[in-house]
Amino acid sequence: MVRMGPLSGVKVVELAGIGPAPFACMMLAELGAEVLRIERPGGGLALGPPELELLNRGRRNVALNLKDPAAIDTVLQLVAGADVLIEGFRPGVAERLGLGPDDCQAVNPKLVYGRMTGWGQDGPLAQSAGHDIDYLALSGALHLIGRAGGPPQVPVNLLGDFAGGSLYLVVGVLAALVEARGSGQGQVVDAAIVDGAAHLTTLIHGALAGGNWKPERGTNLLDTGAPFYDVYETSDGEFMAVGADPPARSRGTRSLRLGDLACAAQAPYRDLHPAHAGRVDRDLRRHRRLCLTRTTAGRRPPASRCPRHLRRQGRRPAAGTRAALLSHHYATRPAAGPPGPAHPRSPGGLGCDRDRCPA
Helix, strand or coil, X not given: CCCCCCCCCCEEEEECCCCHHHHHHHHHHHCCCEEEEEEXXXXXXXXXXXXXXXXXXXXXXXXXXXXXXXHHHHHHHHHHCCCEEEECCCCCHHHHXXXXXXXXXXXXXXXXEEEEECCCCCXXXXXXXXXXXXXXXXXXXXXXXXXXXXXXXCXXXXXXXXXXXXXXXXXXXXXXXXXXXHHCCCCEEEEEHHHHHHHCCHHHHHHHHCCCCCCCCCCCCCCCCCCCEEEEECCCCCEEEEECCCCHHHHHHHHCCCHHHHHHHHCCHHHHHHHHHXXXXXXXXXXXXXXXXXXXXXXXXXCCCCCHHHHHHHHCHHHHHCCCEEEECCEEEECCCCCCCECCCCCCCCXXXXXXXXX
């Protein structure tokens, strides 16, 4: 198979797992890396026939029993010629198999060793079972999703597993590859979903601290609290997403015959929404292709303090111990490390790292 793309020539060994790690390896393969997926005999968890296991696309597979010492020797031989290894086991499993970072970097000092977990390699929850929804809950991200007066809504497993997990692992691996080419040394990339999910809330933490976001879900500009940024059912039983920022809000609301919603920034979103929902429903079918120009808003709401539901996440074991959330300048915010993935040998950050950021 001839590989093309910016990662052409990069060799990756994948110790097969489920969810975020396979997605990350899929992305590396799609960028041109040569990925060899090592699976257990008989395969693992499958959601359909092999040809429909799309997360496994773009790479070769080989079946090895990792409880067999001969298989471990085979993997180490592959690692010796690889640039990256990706594993998604619980902390300590790879070490017990003889395939931990020390084992692999002993045969290849330049190896980038990527690790994908929910809670991270350390901390009080490291050995605990967990799923996408658990990581989102403890990061504070789950609270933000839902309509006013209702419970948080589960965003499938896209936000935690793939956005907070896979994408952060890929970024961490690529950064470590660049660093290794200069230093001649590989390193461990510790990517944890709880860290990535917390980091994704950076914008909201800043808006909360500045008074531009309300603690209650479903009452803000981008969380269905505004009538000009929501999903509406149309008369034919389908749905249409409407999104407009001022001044395009004026043109869009006139197009949908909403009139006074052009002045929505001057009134609480929560008060405007119920009064105009029916009017939007009646007109949306005729406006399936409403295009609105993005601009910046010109009004700054009064300031308010960070709400309890996000501020307290920094005191929870998983987020607090791993420094995913920090208190700084009277506001809770995601760490600037970034908190995930971690690069212990070459820590990054925006003027501070895990150890030096004010708590």
